[in-house]
Amino acid sequence: MPTRILIADDHPLFRAxxxxxxxxxxxxxxxxxxTFPETMNMLAQDTTxxxxxxxxxxxxxxxxxxxxEVRAEYPDVLVVIVTAQDSPGIVQRALAxxxxxxxxxxxxxxxIVDAVNTVLEGETWLPAHIDLSADGNDSLDDFGARLSQLTPHQLKVLRMVADGLLNKQIAYELAISESTVKQHVSAVLKKLGVINRxxxxxxxxxAMRTE
Structure with missing residues (x-):
């Protein structure tokens, strides 16, 4: 069965x-x-x-x-970032x-073809010129490493916490109990090493900023 790839980019010439x-x-x-909403809609409709x-x-x-958001909602879908921004800090956080x-x-x-083949084999592909040992924003890079410890459910809860949702609102959105939300929030705070939501x-x- 051929690999099915979604190209999500707002520039028609680049998509072509x-x-x-x-x-x-x-x-x-x-x-x-x-657009990103169109991307999420296509992922929801096309499970292949x-x-x-x-x-x-x-x-x-x-x-x-x-x-x-893609990783939280569709953890089995492989995501390859395409961008003109390739600072080591952004790359580190994206990988995390x-x-x-x-x-x-x-x-x-x-x-591009090599990247597809590499990620389908379960490996990470980076261009040769990107040096992840280069100096960057150490605090953000460290936080990015902590983010990589979160499960997809915990990452989803963290995104909602960052959006200002209360536990009862998160519970409603995810169709889970408030006690389960509290457990997720507690685990998130512990893994990220922060004292409150x-x-x-x-x-x-x-950490989400790329500017």
Whole structure:
């Protein structure tokens, strides 16, 4: 069964270039989305999608928030970040949130095809020029490493906490009990090393920024 790939980017010319590269090199089935809400809608409707090429700058994504939402809602879908921003700090946080690869928009066709093959084999793909040992924002990078410890359910709860939702509201949205929400929040605070939900929400929002 051919790999099914969703190309999520708001630039038609770039989507066309990605489609050309992938159709000629990987033999994959391709679908497209131009906004983040459209991306989430397609993932909800099409359970056969294996990989998402996600543009960090597309409408509705808001930095790394889009990645965190896809990973929380669809943990079995592989996500490859596509962006013009490739600072080591952003890459580290994207990987911590579960990205399987990070492709600059200037990447060649061969790089794109190699990335697809690599992530489908269960490995992480990064371009050779990205040096993750380079100096960056240590506090954000450390928080990104802590984020990687969260389960998809805990990440989903953290996103709602950052949005200001109360436990009863989170329980309603996720159709779980308030006691279960409290357990998730407690686990999140412990794993992130913060003392309360306010600090957790602020730290999460800071970590999602790509500017």
């Amino acid at each position: 270039a990605m489609c050309h590269a992938l159709s000629s090199g990987s033999g994959a089935e391709l679908v497209e989305a131009s 999608i294996d990989v998402v090429f996600l543009d960090l700058g597309m409408p509705g994504s808001e930095g790394l928030n889009g990645l965190s 949130l579960g990205a399987s690869g990070f492709i600059p928009k200037s990447a060649s066709v061969d790089c 306010t600090k957790a929400g602020i730290a999460f929002k800071n």
